[in-house]
Amino acid sequence: MATLSIQNVAKNYGEIKALANVSIDVADGEVLVLVGPSGCGKSTLLRMIAGLEELTGGQMVLGGRDVSYVDPKDRDVAMVFQNYALYPHMTVFQNMAFGLEQRRLAKDVIKAKVMDAARILDLTHLVDRKPGALSGGQRQRVAMGRAIVRNPAIYLMDEPLSNLDAKLRVQMRAELKLLREKLGVTTVYVTHDQVEAMTLGDRVAVLAPYSDKIGSNLQQVDTPHKLYEEPRNIFVAGFIGSPAMNFFKAQIARKGNGLIATIEGTDIAFNLTEAAHPHLSALAGYAGKSVVMGIRPEFFDAPSGAPGRHPVDLDILVSEIVGPDAFLHFDLPTPTVKAEFSRSNDSDEAGLNGARFSARIATEKLTGEAGMISLEVNVAKLHFFDETSTLRIAT
Amino acid sequence: MIGQNTATRKITLYALLALVMLFFIGPIIWFILLSIRPPSTAFTMPPVLNFTPDLGAFTRTMVDPGDNSGQAVNSLIVAISAVLLNLPFSVPAAYALSRFKFRRKKFLMLWYLSLLMAPPVAFLIPYFILMTNVGLSGTYLSMVLVMQTLTIPFSIWLMKSFIDEVPREIEEAARIDGASGWTIMFRVVLPLVMPGLIVTSMFAFVFAWNNAAFPLVLSSQRTATLPIGTLSYFTNTGVTWGNIAAAAVVAMLPPMIIFLVFDRFVVRGLTFGAVKG
Numbered sequence: 001m002a003t004l005s006i007q008n009v010a011k012n013y014g015e016i017k018a019l020a021n022v023s024i025d026v027a028d029g030e031v032l033v034l035v036g037p038s039g040c041g042k043s044t045l046l047r048m049i050a051g052l053e054e055l056t057g058g059q060m061v062l063g064g065r066d067v068s069y070v071d072p073k074d075r076d077v078a079m080v081f082q083n084y085a086l087y088p089h090m091t092v093f094q095n096m097a098f099g100l101e102q103r104r105l106a107k108d109v110i111k112a113k114v115m116d117a118a119r120i121l122d123l124t125h126l127v128d129r130k131p132g133a134l135s136g137g138q139r140q141r142v143a144m145g146r147a148i149v150r151n152p153a154i155y156l157m158d159e160p161l162s163n164l165d166a167k168l169r170v171q172m173r174a175e176l177k178l179l180r181e182k183l184g185v186t187t188v189y190v191t192h193d194q195v196e197a198m199t200l201g202d203r204v205a206v207l208a209p210y211s212d213k214i215g216s217n218l219q220q221v222d223t224p225h226k227l228y229e230e231p232r233n234i235f236v237a238g239f240i241g242s243p244a245m246n247f248f249k250a251q252i253a254r255k256g257n258g259l260i261a262t263i264e265g266t267d268i269a270f271n272l273t274e275a276a277h278p279h280l281s282a283l284a285g286y287a288g289k290s291v292v293m294g295i296r297p298e299f300f301d302a303p304s305g306a307p308g309r310h311p312v313d314l315d316i317l318v319s320e321i322v323g324p325d326a327f328l329h330f331d332l333p334t335p336t337v338k339a340e341f342s343r344s345n346d347s348d349e350a351g352l353n354g355a356r357f358s359a360r361i362a363t364e365k366l367t368g369e370a371g372m373i374s375l376e377v378n379v380a381k382l383h384f385f386d387e388t389s390t391l392r393i394a395t
Numbered sequence: 396m397i398g399q400n401t402a403t404r405k406i407t408l409y410a411l412l413a414l415v416m417l418f419f420i421g422p423i424i425w426f427i428l429l430s431i432r433p434p435s436t437a438f439t440m441p442p443v444l445n446f447t448p449d450l451g452a453f454t455r456t457m458v459d460p461g462d463n464s465g466q467a468v469n470s471l472i473v474a475i476s477a478v479l480l481n482l483p484f485s486v487p488a489a490y491a492l493s494r495f496k497f498r499r500k501k502f503l504m505l506w507y508l509s510l511l512m513a514p515p516v517a518f519l520i521p522y523f524i525l526m527t528n529v530g531l532s533g534t535y536l537s538m539v540l541v542m543q544t545l546t547i548p549f550s551i552w553l554m555k556s557f558i559d560e561v562p563r564e565i566e567e568a569a570r571i572d573g574a575s576g577w578t579i580m581f582r583v584v585l586p587l588v589m590p591g592l593i594v595t596s597m598f599a600f601v602f603a604w605n606n607a608a609f610p611l612v613l614s615s616q617r618t619a620t621l622p623i624g625t626l627s628y629f630t631n632t633g634v635t636w637g638n639i640a641a642a643a644v645v646a647m648l649p650p651m652i653i654f655l656v657f658d659r660f661v662v663r664g665l666t667f668g669a670v671k672g
Contacts, residue, residue: 073573085564089586099572
């Protein structure tokens with residue numbers, strides 16, 4: 001058990017900046033999830049914590065000790081690899097015992113520890129098998145076991161569930177959550193799956209490929225709830241949430257005591273009042289200018305007439321019914337907001353039939369699958385971002 | 396009609412295969428027959444097949460008066476030593492070439508290969524002079540050393556391809572588990588490339604066993620290997636084909652046995668299960 005402090009860490013490959021100015025503090029017993037699209041440096045950062053990649057700059061402090069240039073074997077970390085990286089010529093028992101043998105523990109102590117871990121992970125009946133004779137889920141558990149027996153200062157997990165099929169992944173995700181409650185060891189967990197990030201992380205760090213504009217890969221570190229409710233910038237807003245947030249160019253104008261935000265090129269306009277947006281003053285500064293407005297697909301709904309809802313009639317191009325939810329895809333004659341992010345790992349980025357926007361409503365409330373459909377928007381859940389800095393404007 | 400057509404094609408195919416097989420195996424069978432047939436029928440055409448087998452050539456070459464059995468022992472000494480000297484050099488080199496990034500790596504790999512491209516005969520005289528100057532001419536060591544110039548480059552290439560297939564993550568997992576470089580090498584990497592070690596040793600052994608050029612100039616009467624013994628039956632006074640055949644058949648045995656026993660290692664597959672299969 002230990003704290004981890006990542007201080008201004010940087011990694012260059014020749015001229016290319018893979019990571020720069022990343023600073024995160026992980027509390028004792030906390031699970032920090034690193035999430036981001038391919039090439040954002042999340043795996044590199046994890047490997048730097050493990051000591052498998054050298055730091056180009058900054059410091060790595062583990063349990064109060066500067067381990068920036070310490071060999072992996074002397075860092076007291078345990079890692080679960082994406083492809084498990086089990087020793088194929090050793091049995092499950094030997095796989096788990098290997099790390100303890102390196103630490104020259106007594107044979108009976110090793111045996112007790114390994115069998116203990118095997119019991120926790122339900123591997124007792126498999127200890128004499130070799131990895132080749134195990135299923136994907138079992139191999140994954142052995143990889144976990146190899147980390148658990150060591151009782152390290154910190155667990156490092158590199159997309160440990162990504163090689164499992166969908167059903168097993170959900171099951172292992174739940175098991176991981178239980179396991180971490182049982183063990184309570186500081187953990188850094190890398191994933192590109194935001195559902196994993198949101199469910200497993202005490203806090204989530206969103207990383208993006210390095211750009212000189214922001215000067216760091218780190219976009220935001222926060223609780224999953226805060227990331228969703230108050231994304232710091234357009235990147236985080238677009239990355240967290242599925243389907244992704246819709247972004248529109250909107251004109252801000254004063255109207256009475258409040259403001260009005262009109263989606264450019266359309267007559268869709270939302271009245272913003274102090275009641276729904278207590279911090280409207282910041283946005284008031286943008287009156288007469290345009291901003292980026294974000295609406296999450298789930299804050300569209302079938303018309304209810306409830307207060308704070310704004311009716312919109314949308315020409316739905318195509319809809320997808322996914323069990324209880326329906327995704328309605330539509331387009332508006334409005335300029336595209338240049339998105340400086342990619343969600344290459346998500347399939348729902350590209351629009352269907354040229355639709356750039358989507359709404360998500362309960363299937364049972366669906367009145368039709370295409371054509372003009374009346375919906376409403378929860379105005380209190382609108383997000384606003386500065387066009388140039390991409391930063392969130394608090395409302 | 397269609398059935399007949401495929402039948403004809405099948406027969407043609409098998410006939411072709413038989414021809415190709417005869418081309419490869421024919422000489423071996425012919426040589427084995429040559430070693431046990433009476434000398435008078437050695438070159439008759441068509442070959443006489445109804446002769447009384449005679450193992451006399453084997454006793455003449457191996458036991459009395461021939462000294463081929465002693466030469467077979469020499470061959471064994473040279474070949475086994477060649478293997479033992481080969482691995483400690485080629486395995487670390489292959490590991491380094493597989494794992495580390497360094498300048499001129501490609502060049503180095505090709506340079507190794509260039510040693511295999513030149514005909515070994517070209518080096519015979521320089522090696523002979525070299526070995527004579529350092530006083531090693533005629534010793535087992537001289538032959539073993541010179542053979543390394545060909546077996547090590549080949550072994551490095553072969554071993555590199557095996558080590559390339561061991562996922563790096565396995566070594567990284569071992570590093571994090573606290574293993575030292577040596578432990579990783581001996582307890583993780585080498586067990587995983589065991590088929591490669593066996594195949595490499597096999598090729599090194601067979602190469603050293605069969606090589607006639609280097610022993611021809613480097614061996615002495617006492618250290619002559621079996622191929623030299625076989626060649627010695629080509630004399631000024633005549634060629635004793637039965638003896639040559641008998642010695643050659645004996646020389647063929649070890650490589651054949653080795654390939655039969657270790658055949659399955661040529662097909663690799665031990666790393667399966669390390670990563671998602």
